[in-house]
Amino acid sequence: MAKQSNGRLSSPQELEALRASIIKTGDAQKPCITVCGGTGCHSFGSEGVADAFEQEIKRQKLGDKVDIKVTGCHGFCEKGPVVVIKPKNIFYQQVKAEDIPEIIAETMVKGKIVDRLLYTDPATGKKITYEHEVPFYKEQKRLVFGSNGLIDPAVIEDYLAIGGYTALAKALSMKPEAVIAEVKKAGLRGRGGGGFPTATKWETCRHAEGDTKYIICNCDEGDPGAFMDRSLMEGNPHSVLEGMVIGAYAIGGHEGYIYVRNEYPLAVKNAQIAIKQAEKLGLLGKNILGSGFDFNVKISRGGGAFVCGESTALMASLEGKVGEPRAKYVHTSEKGLWEQPTNLNNVETWANVPLIIKNGADWYGKIGIRGSQGTKIFSLVGKINNTGLIEVPMGVSLKDIIYGIGGGIPDGKKFKAVQTGGPSGGCIPESLLDLPVDFDELDKAGSMMGSGGMIIMDENTCMVDIAKYFVNFLEGESCGKCLPCREGLKRMSQILTDITEGKGKEGDIELLERLSATLIDTSLCALGSTAPNPVLTTLRYFRDEYEAHIKDKRCPAGVCKALVTYSIDEEKCPGCGLCVKACPSEAITDMGKKKPVVLDQEKCIKCGACYDVCNLGAVIRK
Amino acid sequence: MVKLIINGQEIQAEEGTTILEAAQDNNIYIPSLCHHEEVTAYGACRLCLVEVTKNGRERLVASCLYEVAEGLKVKTDSERITANRKMLMELLLARCPNNKAVQDLARKLGVEKTSFKLDDNDCMLCALCVRVCQEVVGVSAISLVNRGVDRALATPYFEDSNVCIGCGSCAYVCPVDAIKFEDVGDTRHIYWPNNKMEFKLKKCSNCGRYFAPQAQLDYIIKKAGLAPDAFDKCPDCRD
Numbered sequence: 061m062a063k064q065s066n067g068r069l070s071s072p073q074e075l076e077a078l079r080a081s082i083i084k085t086g087d088a089q090k091p092c093i094t095v096c097g098g099t100g101c102h103s104f105g106s107e108g109v110a111d112a113f114e115q116e117i118k119r120q121k122l123g124d125k126v127d128i129k130v131t132g133c134h135g136f137c138e139k140g141p142v143v144v145i146k147p148k149n150i151f152y153q154q155v156k157a158e159d160i161p162e163i164i165a166e167t168m169v170k171g172k173i174v175d176r177l178l179y180t181d182p183a184t185g186k187k188i189t190y191e192h193e194v195p196f197y198k199e200q201k202r203l204v205f206g207s208n209g210l211i212d213p214a215v216i217e218d219y220l221a222i223g224g225y226t227a228l229a230k231a232l233s234m235k236p237e238a239v240i241a242e243v244k245k246a247g248l249r250g251r252g253g254g255g256f257p258t259a260t261k262w263e264t265c266r267h268a269e270g271d272t273k274y275i276i277c278n279c280d281e282g283d284p285g286a287f288m289d290r291s292l293m294e295g296n297p298h299s300v301l302e303g304m305v306i307g308a309y310a311i312g313g314h315e316g317y318i319y320v321r322n323e324y325p326l327a328v329k330n331a332q333i334a335i336k337q338a339e340k341l342g343l344l345g346k347n348i349l350g351s352g353f354d355f356n357v358k359i360s361r362g363g364g365a366f367v368c369g370e371s372t373a374l375m376a377s378l379e380g381k382v383g384e385p386r387a388k389y390v391h392t393s394e395k396g397l398w399e400q401p402t403n404l405n406n407v408e409t410w411a412n413v414p415l416i417i418k419n420g421a422d423w424y425g426k427i428g429i430r431g432s433q434g435t436k437i438f439s440l441v442g443k444i445n446n447t448g449l450i451e452v453p454m455g456v457s458l459k460d461i462i463y464g465i466g467g468g469i470p471d472g473k474k475f476k477a478v479q480t481g482g483p484s485g486g487c488i489p490e491s492l493l494d495l496p497v498d499f500d501e502l503d504k505a506g507s508m509m510g511s512g513g514m515i516i517m518d519e520n521t522c523m524v525d526i527a528k529y530f531v532n533f534l535e536g537e538s539c540g541k542c543l544p545c546r547e548g549l550k551r552m553s554q555i556l557t558d559i560t561e562g563k564g565k566e567g568d569i570e571l572l573e574r575l576s577a578t579l580i581d582t583s584l585c586a587l588g589s590t591a592p593n594p595v596l597t598t599l600r601y602f603r604d605e606y607e608a609h610i611k612d613k614r615c616p617a618g619v620c621k622a623l624v625t626y627s628i629d630e631e632k633c634p635g636c637g638l639c640v641k642a643c644p645s646e647a648i649t650d651m652g653k654k655k656p657v658v659l660d661q662e663k664c665i666k667c668g669a670c671y672d673v674c675n676l677g678a679v680i681r682k
Numbered sequence: 683m684v685k686l687i688i689n690g691q692e693i694q695a696e697e698g699t700t701i702l703e704a705a706q707d708n709n710i711y712i713p714s715l716c717h718h719e720e721v722t723a724y725g726a727c728r729l730c731l732v733e734v735t736k737n738g739r740e741r742l743v744a745s746c747l748y749e750v751a752e753g754l755k756v757k758t759d760s761e762r763i764t765a766n767r768k769m770l771m772e773l774l775l776a777r778c779p780n781n782k783a784v785q786d787l788a789r790k791l792g793v794e795k796t797s798f799k800l801d802d803n804d805c806m807l808c809a810l811c812v813r814v815c816q817e818v819v820g821v822s823a824i825s826l827v828n829r830g831v832d833r834a835l836a837t838p839y840f841e842d843s844n845v846c847i848g849c850g851s852c853a854y855v856c857p858v859d860a861i862k863f864e865d866v867g868d869t870r871h872i873y874w875p876n877n878k879m880e881f882k883l884k885k886c887s888n889c890g891r892y893f894a895p896q897a898q899l900d901y902i903i904k905k906a907g908l909a910p911d912a913f914d915k916c917p918d919c920r921d
Contacts, residue, residue: 365829386725387725387743387744387747387748389743389747389748389749535830535831536829536830536831537829537830538829538830538831539829539830540807540826540828540829540830540831540832540833541724541726541809542725542726542727542728543726543727543728543770543773543774543806543807544728544769544770544773546807546830546831546833547773547774547776547777548773549830549831550831551773551776551798551799554798554799567797571797574765574769575769577765577766577769578765578766578769578770581731581742581762581766582728582731582742582766582770583728584725584726584728584744
C-alpha cells in the first residue's frame, strides 16, 4: 500500500486503499460477539462478561471461528449487560459471566438460541431473538449513535471499516465555504442546549478577524440523568473528531480542544486514543490527507463544574482561570478563547457533521421536521420501563417516545410529567404528550430541548418537590458571580423548601413568579436565565399542587413528609405484621393475630415503608 | 465618535466606551455597585441594566459591559427596568439588611423592605476589592473563593496573606464599607468579612509619626526602583 514513509496517509486514495485492505482482511460473515462496554452495562458487570467470553473462546480453541469485541454504549441500559452476536444480531440481555459457557456451547457452537437470555416484550409476552426486532430499537433512527454497537472505540480500523473519515476526505476536496453551505442547507442546529444554527456560527467565526481561530468540542455534559455526550465520546470518538476536523477546515482553524469532564474517565481515555490514532494516520496534525490543511486537537479536562458547560465559562476554564461566565455582547465566535475567534459545538453536534457531508444536505434535510432537521439523542430516565439512550428523528411525539420506545411507566402507575432539557428545562404534563419533540415546540411549552435529558415522572411525584430538587441543584452549581443567580436561587430554594415543609404563605407563588422574571431578565449567563424554568412550568401546569401545599397544607402526591400522615385502617388490617417488620423506627406495634396493628405517630418518621409493603390498603396516607 | 440616544437625548461617545460611561459623562444617572473606572468591568450586580434597541430588537443589558454603537437607542428607566432593579435590591437587602450603603441605595430605588428572609452580611461579593488588588495594586492578596451561595471574599485558605502589603485599597474601593481598616499606634488593622491582618507601620525619621505600612513602602520602592531610604520621612516632612 502506498503510504508516506512515516505511516501517514497522504491522499484520499491512500485512505480508500487502507479501508479496502481493512475490509478485505475482516470476514463480515465471521461470528462476532459484541459486548456493550458503555457506562450502564459496565456498572452491571460487562467487563467480567467480556473476560469470561475471552477465556471461554480460548479454552474451547474457537479463536479462529469467533471474534469478540467490547463496544460503546448500545443504549438499552435497563437490560445491561447487553450482548449482540453478529452477523445475525442475536440479542442477549442481562448476561452474567456464568452464562458465557452456555452461550458459547449453544449459540456459537451449535447455532442454538439461549431462550432464557432473550428479551421478553412486556406488551406481548413474547421472546425476541434479534436486536432490530426489540421494540426499544425498532422505533428509533440511530444515525449518530447506531455505530456505537458496531465498533471497538479504541480501534480506528473499525471506524474506517464502516466508512469513517470518508466525509473528511470529501470535505477537503470542497471549498470551505461550500462545506459551510452544506451544513447550512442541512439545517443543523446545536445539540448542546441553545439550538443555534451551526453553520451561522461557523460563518461568523470564519469571517471574524484574529491571529488564530480555535475549535472546541464541549463534552462537559453535567445535567443530572444525562449521558448522551459521554456515550458518544466513549463509544465513537472518531465520529466526533472527524466532525471537528471538517469544521476546522470550514472555519479555517488550526487548533482544537476537547473539553471533557474528568468524571468521564473512559471518554477521556478513548478521546486520547482516537487523537493519537488519527495523528498517526495523517487524519489529524500537519497536512491532513495531503491537502495542505493542518489541525491539532488537545484534550482539556474539566473539574466538573456544571457552569463550565456554558461556553464563556468553559473558555475561562480552558485558559486556566476560574470557570465563570462573562457577558456575550461580543460573541465568542468573534472573541472567545484567549480573545481569539472561537467556535464551540457540543459532542453530538460535531458527530452529526460527517453524516451531513457524507450523505449530503438533501438527505439530511429529509430527517426530522422543518426547523429541527436530523435526529436527537435523548437519555430516557426516571419512571420509565426502558431506561437508556435513544435516538429519534426530531418531530416525533413525546407519547411515542415514552410509550413506544420507553415502554411506558413501570408498575402500572400513571404518567404525570416529563422534564426535558436538563435541570433548567421544564416539566411537561400529560395533556401535552402529543407535542412533537423539536426545538421550537419545546420552547413554546416553556421547556427546552437542552442537551436531551428526558426524566419521566409518575403519579407519585410531587411537582413542588421536583421544582425544589432542580432549583437546589442549580443553586449548588451557580458560580455565584452575578447577584440574581446567586441570591435569587438561594431565595427560590428557601421559598420552595418552606412550601414543601408546610410553611408556605399566601403570596409565595406571586413572589416566585416575580423572582423568576428577574432571573430571566437580569442573569449574566444562561444558567441563571433558564433556572426558573422548572418553577415556572410546574406553576403553569401544576399550580393546584402548589396551592394545596400552601393553603390546605397537603401534598397531593404524598411525598412531602411534613404534610403527610400515615394511619392504620383498622377495618382492613388483619395484623399480618408485614408493616411491623418494615418499619425502621419501631413505630408500629404488633397487637397479636387478627388484631390491627397500632401506629405511634410520635415515633413515625414518615418514610412510607409500611405503605409500600401493605398489599391490603390498610395503611392510609393523607 | 458615535451618536447614540439615551432616554431620547442624543449623545456623542467615543467608540469602545460603555453605555454606563457615556451616561455618566452626560450626567445621566444609572445605579451601579460593582463598577469602577479604574478596573475591568465585571457585570455582577446587574443594577446598571438598561434597555437597548438594536435592529428593532429590545433587550436588557448590563450597561457597564455593553459598548456604545452608532444609532443605539437606550432607555435607562422603564417599568421593566424598575421592576427588575427593585427585585435585585430586595435580594441585596436580604443579604445585607444592616448595611447602611445598601439601605440607602434601596431607599433611593424605592425599596423599603425585602420579601425574603434576612441574612446578616456586609459584603455583597461585587469583587471590586479583588479587582483593585489585582489590577491596580498588582498583588492579588484577596480573591473570591467557593462557588454559588458559599462564595466568599478571602485571603488564600482564610489564612494571613504573605503578599498583602496592607495598603487598604480594598477598603477604600468597597462601595458598601464591608472592609474596614484602622491605624492604632504602630499597627494597621485590616478587617475583611472573613479574616483580619495586622501590619507594622513605618515611623517618620523626622517627626516620629507612624504614616504607612512598611510592607507597602517596600513594595513601592521595589516596583518603582527607588532608593531604599525614599520613604524614611512621612509625606509632611518630605521636601
